[in-house]
Each structure stands twice: as C-alpha cells, then as structure tokens.
Amino acid sequence: MDVVLEKRQVVRAYEFYAPVYDFIFDWIFAPGRAAAIKHLALTAADNVLEVGIGTGLNLPLYPPTCRLTGIDLSQEMLDKAVERVQNLLMPNVTLKVMDATAMDFADNEFDKAVATYTISAVPDPVAVLREMRRVVKPGGTLVILNHFRSERRVTGHLEDFVAPLCTRLGWKSNLAMPPLLKAVGLTPDLVSRVNMFNGWRLVKCANRK
Template sequence: MDVALEKRQVERAYDFYAPVYDFVFDWIFAPGRSAAIAELRVEPTDSVLEIGIGTGLNLPLYPEGVRLTGIDLSEEMLDKAIERVLELGMPNVTLKVMDATSMDFADNEFDKAVATYTISAVPDPIAVLREMRRVVKPGGALVVLNHFRSERRLAGRFEDLVAPVCTRLGWKSNLAMAPLLSRVGLVAEEVRKVNMFNGWRLLRCVNRK
C-alpha cells in the first residue's frame, strides 16, 4: 500500500469535508463523543493530547481549564477548531497541524491521549497508536473511539466489500480491532459499544511500558 498517497487522499478529503463536517457528523457521533471524553477522567493537573481533533467537536466536553493539545493533518479542519476554541474561550488549548504517525512531541510528554473517530481515518493506524504510546507517560490512559470491523460474518464481509470506496472517502470500514491492538502491544481494559446500533467501540487502555 502506498501510505504517502493515501495520506494525501485523507488530507484532501478532510479539507473538503471541513465546511460541512459538523452539520453531517455531529448528531450521529455525539453520544460516543461524550462517553469518550468522560472516559479520559481528566484531572486538573493532566496534560491531554487529542489526535485528529478535526473541527474540535469534543472541545465543549472537556472540563474547564483543561490543558489540551490537539493535532490534525487537515488545516481546514483545524481552522474550524481554532474558531471553536476562541468562541469557547479555552486559554489552555494548543492546536497544531501535525501528522499523528510521526509526532513532534517528546516521549512521555502527556498524561492522557484520546482519538475519536480518527484511527480508521489515518493511513497507518498502527503507527498512530505506537506514537500515542510513545508520547503518553507510563500508566497514562489511551482512549480510542472508533468503528471497527464487525465480528458478525455477513456484516464483516460487507465492510470488506465497501472498503475500497470508503478509503477513497477518507476512512477504513474494515479495520479489525484485536489484531491492531496486539500489533501495538495494547490491551483494552474496558470496551463499550456506543452510538447508533452499537456500531462503534469505545476502548480505554492503560499505557503499560
């Protein structure tokens, strides 16, 4: 697979979606979002990293004064997040254009990291999870909210069938959860099904390293 080519596709796709993203996706994904940010259990002293923060739809869900860094590949998505930070008046939020597969952060820089609906939208999810592990302190929380390939036979096959189209649209429909976690040495301490039809999974992992 040509990861570089896919990365350009993803970037272009989300630059294109940015003006309509909130309108189309907010209501479908909202319940999972609230659950994911609650699952981070943010303490006042925590520094939190949000991967693929997009237009910043999670921003209003964080506790007041949160020390948050958000990164995204798409400048257009991030511009919307900047507007939201200004509207909400969040002085401790930093936003950066950055590729989550090679982050410009030191090892163990953050207490916690979260990625909502992002892991299947990146060309190389293994590299992203490895980077999340690298930049989060030992014992810190990694929270991932995503659609993963269904364990039901027919649904899984259908997701395989539509995968080429979905990849062109900017996400993977058939990302399998268990092999992904095992490749990066993560064990989910909690897995919860969320959103419409329980079609998305919310994972909380402890960064054991």
C-alpha cells in the same frame, strides 16, 4: 481484503469535508464523544493530547482546567477548531497541524491521549497508536473511539465489500480491532459499544510500558 488509505487521500478528503463536517458528524456521533471524554477521567492537572482533533467537536466536553493539545493533518479541519476555541474562550487549548505518525512531542509528555473517529481515517493506524503510546506517560490513559470491522460474518464481509469505496472517501470501513491492538501491544481495560446500532467501540487502555 486490505485496502490502502494514503495520506494525500486523507488531506484531500478532509479539505472537502471541513465546511460541512459538523452538520454531518455532530449529533449522530455525540453519545460516543461524551463517553470517550468521560472515560479519560480528567483531573485539573492533566495534560491531554487529542489526536486528529478535526473541527474540535469534542472541545466543549473538556473541563476548562486541563491542558489540551489537539493535532490534525488537515489545515482546513483545524481552522474550524481554531474558530471553536475562540468562540468557547479556551486559553487552555493548543492546536497544531501535525502528522500523528511522527509527532513533534517528547516521550512521556502527556498524561492521557484520545482519538475519536480518527484511527480508521489515518493511513497508518499502527504508527499512530505507537506514537500515542510513546508520548503518553507509563500508566497513562489511552482512549480510542472508532468503528471497527464487525465480528459478525455477514456485516464483516459487507464492510470488506464497501472498503474500496470508503477508502476513496477517506476512511477504512474494515479496520479490525484485535490485530491492531496486538500490533501496538495494547490490552484494553474496557471495550464498550456506543452510538447508533451500537456500531462504534470505545476502547480504554492503560499505557503499560
């Protein structure tokens, strides 16, 4: 079943979630966050992009030496990230309201890009991943942390069944990983399962252009 998530639904949903997002999504999803940033294997000189940075829950995990740009569609989520940057005193971070399907960055501008819990919350995941590929240098690193449709029959059907409701809440419950990666020409170097019930997948790819 293909359920369409629209941009206005996402903007409205995250305007609503912004004040409470950290209470719900901090500790439950923390193990995956730590693993995702670790797999970026950041060095001091790295120029990194975080797509759909939200309230900036990953910010404390970045080394102070790297240059980080965070973008998000939701002004309300980004306002929280701005507060976090100020509290953590991170002059190395730049935050921008931007649609990840049409990024205002040059080709090959970044060494690495990461999207945590974002790819199933964007209206057009293929366009977002294509943009991530465009703005990351050849041979650079892409890390995606997300819940994808289960390959187990019953769980997969259950995720299809709840998809219309989840779409209203602002995310897709049944985004399938293999066709998505195929559509954008990405071959994972690593796929590992993280978080509660191993229900989320961490995908690391080299940006082979």
